[in-house]
Amino acid sequence: MLGGRLQAALTLTIGVKSYDVQGGHIDRLELDLDSHGFAAEIEFTLSDDQAHGGGFDDTLPSDFLSLDLIKAKLVLSWVFFEEEVTTTAEEVTITGLVMDKSLVEESYRRSGDIPVLARRYRIHMADPAQVLWRQHFPCALYTETTMSDVLSAHTGSYITIDAQWSELSTTKALLFVHLPVAAGASFYDFVMWYLDARGGVWYYDYGAGKYVIAGDKPSLGTAVTLFGDDIERSAVRVAEVPRHQPRVHNSYTESAKTQAVDQDQAVTGVYRDVLMRSPIAQDFDDRVTLEGDRFTLPAYEAEVDLSRAPPESLVPGTLVALSSSQRWSSESALTSKTWRVRRLRLRTQAVRAGADAQSQRDDNDVRGELRLGLEQKDDPRPHLPEFRAPVYPGLVEAKVVSEQGEDTDKTYQVYTDADTSLENYKLKIPLWEDQVIEVPFDPYQGSGNVYIPAYRDARVLAAIDLETAHIARLIDWREGAPLSMDVQGEQLYFGKSATSHTTVSHDYDGENPVFQVARLHDKDTGTIRIEEGVLTITVKEESE
Numbered sequence: 274m275l276g277g278r279l280q281a282a283l284t285l286t287i288g289v290k291s292y293d294v295q296g297g298h299i300d301r302l303e304l305d306l307d308s309h310g311f312a313a314e315i316e317f318t319l320s321d322d323q324a325h326g327g328g329f330d331d332t333l334p335s336d337f338l339s340l341d342l343i344k345a346k347l348v349l350s351w352v353f354f355e356e357e358v359t360t361t362a363e364e365v366t367i368t369g370l371v372m373d374k375s376l377v378e379e380s381y382r383r384s385g386d387i388p389v390l391a392r393r394y395r396i397h398m399a400d401p402a403q404v405l406w407r408q409h410f411p412c413a414l415y416t417e418t419t420m421s422d423v424l425s426a427h428t429g430s431y432i433t434i435d436a437q438w439s440e441l442s443t444t445k446a447l448l449f450v451h452l453p454v455a456a457g458a459s460f461y462d463f464v465m466w467y468l469d470a471r472g473g474v475w476y477y478d479y480g481a482g483k484y485v486i487a488g489d490k491p492s493l494g495t496a497v498t499l500f501g502d503d504i505e506r507s508a509v510r511v512a513e514v515p516r517h518q519p520r521v522h523n524s525y526t527e528s529a530k531t532q533a534v535d536q537d538q539a540v541t542g543v544y545r546d547v548l549m550r551s552p553i554a555q556d557f558d559d560r561v562t563l564e565g566d567r568f569t570l571p572a573y574e575a576e577v578d579l580s581r582a583p584p585e586s587l588v589p590g591t592l593v594a595l596s597s598s599q600r601w602s603s604e605s606a607l608t609s610k611t612w613r614v615r616r617l618r619l620r621t622q623a624v625r626a627g628a629d630a631q632s633q634r635d636d637n638d639v640r641g642e643l644r645l646g647l648e649q650k651d652d653p654r655p656h657l658p659e660f661r662a663p664v665y666p667g668l669v670e671a672k673v674v675s676e677q678g679e680d681t682d683k684t685y686q687v688y689t690d691a692d693t694s695l696e697n698y699k700l701k702i703p704l705w706e707d708q709v710i711e712v713p714f715d716p717y718q719g720s721g722n723v724y725i726p727a728y729r730d731a732r733v734l735a736a737i738d739l740e741t742a743h744i745a746r747l748i749d750w751r752e753g754a755p756l757s758m759d760v761q762g763e764q765l766y767f768g769k770s771a772t773s774h775t776t777v778s779h780d781y782d783g784e785n786p787v788f789q790v791a792r793l794h795d796k797d798t799g800t801i802r803i804e805e806g807v808l809t810i811t812v813k814e815e816s817e
Contacts, residue, residue, distance in 0.1 A: 274505075275580055275643045278352040279621060280362075280636040283315060285371075285396075286344040287336040294319070297634040300393070300626035302641075304349075304619040308476045308490075308589040309658050310400035311367050313347060318626070320391045331392055334376065343371035344431075345398045351582045352636050363586040368482055370404040370431065373397045400477060401431040402484060403658075406461035410454040412667065414705040414737070416447055420467070423448055424486075427460055433483040438473050441486060447710050449737045451667035458663040465660035467739075472567045474655045479588040492650060496592040496611050497585045499577070501600030506578040509606050512571040514538050517545040519564040523557045524550045530557065534565045553693055569654045574615070575607055575647040582643055589614050592650060615656060616646035666736035668745060674699035674709060675729035682769040683751065685726035687714050698727060698744065700735055710735070710742050717744045728769075756780055768793075 281296035294317050301316040321331035337343075350362040374396045380388035398404075406427070415423050421441040424434055436442070452458055458466070468475050474487050485491070518539035522531050533544075549560055585591065591614045597603035621641035648656075677684035688697045688711060696714040701707050712735065718725060727733060727744065728751070736745040753771060756762040760780035768774025775792045785805040792799040796815040802808070 275582065275621070275639075275641050277582060277639065278636050279639045280350045280352050282348045282635060283317065284346040285333070285337075286346075287339065287341050290336055292333050292336075295633060296636045299637060300623045302619065302621045302639075304347075304617070306365075306367075306479070306589055306617040306619075307658070308615055308656055310403050310477045310484075311369065311479075312397070312399040312403070313367065313369070314395065314397045315345075315347070316393060316395045318391055318393045322390075331390075333394070334392065337374065337376065337394065343374070343396070345369055345371050345396060347398075351584065353584060362584040365479065365586045365588060366482070367400075367479070369398040369400050371396045371398045372404055402461060402464075405429065405431060406464070407459045409460040410452045410458075411450055411460060412452060413450045414447075414669075414702055414708055414710075415445075415449070416708045416710060417444060418448060419444055420448060423450065424464070435478070435481075435483055435485045437485060437487040439488070440471055440473060445740055447737070447740055447742060449665075449667060449739055449742075451665055451737070451739075452663055453667075456664040458661045462660040463663050465657045466662050468655070469657055469660070471563065472655070475657060476590065479586075479590070490613065490653070490655075491590040492592050492613060493588075493590045494592065496594040497583065497587065498594050498596050498599050499579075499583060499601070501595070501602075503579050503581040503583065504577055504595075504601065505580040506576075507605070507607060508576045509573055510576065511573045514571060515568070516540040517543045519547070519568050520544045521547045521549065521557065521561050521564055524548065525552050527552065528554065532557075532561050534561065534568060536568065538570060552695065569652075571654060572649040572652040573606070574649070574652075575612060577607075577645045577647060579643045579645070587614055587617055587645060589616060593645070593647065611650040612647040613650050613652075614645055615648045618642070618644040618646075665738045666742070669702060669704060669735050669737055670748065671700035671702050671710075671733050671735040673727045673729055673731045673733060674701050677729075678769055683728040683730075684769050685728050687726075700733065700742070700744070702735070710737070712742045712744055715743065717746070725767075 279296065281299050281302070283294040283299065285292045285294070298317045298319060299315060300318055303314040305312045319331040319333060320329035323330035346366065346368045348364055348366045350364045353362060374394070376395070377393040378390055379393065380390060409427065411427065419442050421436040424436065424441070428434060450460070450463060452460060452463055465475065467473070468486065474490055476485050476491060478485050478491070515536070516539060518536045519534040520531060523529060547560060547564060549557065551557060587593065593612045593614060595601045595605065595607045597608055601608060619641065621639035624638040624640060673685070675684045675686040677686050686699070688699055689695070690697060690711070697711040698714050699709050699711055701709050714726070716723070727747065731747060731751070732749040734745040734748050735742050751766055753774070754764055754766040756764050756778065762778055762780025764776055764778040766774060766776050773794050775790070778789050780787055782804060788803045790801040798811070798813055798815060800809070800811040
């Protein structure tokens with residue numbers, strides 16, 4: 274059982290007003306500090322007896338019960354009286370946003386016939402990214418930009434990100450954030466999914482109050498040595514060991530291949546496959562490398578329950594050690610390692626709580642629990658919060674781009690990628706400021722025997738993934754192509770304009786089928802017409 278004297282200060286900012294709550298008013302605290310962020314639930318009691326000659330005036334209720342966003346700052350440190358503690362206790366400061374709140378009004382004494390109220394407040398707060406991004410479901414297209422820029426577009430004034438990971442600074446031709454609310458994946462889920470898929474590390478820097486995205490985990494300073502007498506309990510846990518072998522398949526028919534990633538603990542015949550389709554050999558090699566980099570075997574972890582808090586803050590990222598010279602067993606599995614704090618769980622209850630126990634002090638006698646989750650310093654595994662993977666592709670209307678001919682001509686254009694030599698269309702997306710993306714120049718309309726490219730300004734349905742896209746289908750008829758329903762006809766329309774085209778049609782004259790090929794170029798016309806018992810070939814030039 275943890276015991277001690279906890280100094281605390283809580284500041285609530287609501288609009289332009291700030292309210293300070295001293296530690297002597299805090300009755301209960303539940304604090305969860307994780308490597309990825311934090312959450313806390315705090316209960317405190319404020320009396321309101323100034324009108325009855327008392328010393329407490331509670332001005333919080335009106336703003337507290339409003340719908341305005343509340344910023345909460347909590348500062349904690351332990352008070353030590355023991356002679357062996359010679360260092361000043363370090364403060365832990367977290368600044369987050371309130372998610373939900375409540376208050377209970379109760380009468381704790383009477384002044385004449387009038388009850389004197391005390392209010393017990395409760396707030397549930399968390400780090401800004403969890404609070405705001407879990408409610409954020411954007412759909413947005415970005416071109417010729419970096420993921421760092423995409424993240425910056427969604428940080429707002431409450432979220433600060435230090436993008437140290439080189440992957441974030443790589444310029445991408447296309448980045449599509451597709452988070453419709455019906456799919457259930459928020460922007461917070463999106464970020465964690467993106468990092469998980471690419472082996473990135475996300476952690477909260479408790480000293481600077483910001484998020485860091487990096488390629489490696491942090492290790493804060495030199496290791497703090499825990500005193501053995503302060504440890505109430507320790508446990509060692511070995512996570513489930515992956516028994517699969519990662520394997521990458523490329524189904525590209527001209528160079529189909531499969532490559533497995535070496536895995537010492539794999540059981541023969543158990544695989545985790547990645548299926549891809551790319552004509553670019555480097556794409557396949559890069560994916561094999563990525564799957565190898567992402568795969569790590571677990572190292573055993575530890576949990577430590579403390580009966581007394583050390584003066585050091587022990588926020589996630591802090592290095593700790595247990596030594597036999599500090600009254601801990603040399604035979605313990607914990608003494609041979611340097612550990613990193615992965616999470617901290619603090620539960621406290623004031624020894625004397627409620628309105629009658631309030632004091633003007635900044636600290637309070639508490640009882641509770643303090644548990645550290647530890648991982649080995651050289652354990653590279655990222656620990657991300659649970660997330661829901663976003664759903665791709667997103668279907669968006671687009672128009673085909675062509676720079677051939679006049680602006681009004683229905684031409685097509687093939688764009689050759691300078692790096693890969695692959696042939697692409699360009700599509701313009703009116704929804705997002707006419708940004709242009711490239712998609713494969715594929716026979717998406719059916720058989721490869723029919724070469725009918727999509728023409729300028731044709732409306733198409735683009736299926737857009739995170740970094741790639743393709744044409745799903747056409748979504749309108751070309752002007753001049755449809756026939757009247759009365760003739761029950763079909764028609765192929767070729768050419769680039771209303772004055773330069775060829776049509777192939779089949780329709781009905783009454784009950785008789787009529788087949789016709791008609792060519793028009795300015796005033797010059799040519800027609801082949803086959804109908805009941807008649808073949809007509811006409812070539813002429815129209816007069817003015």
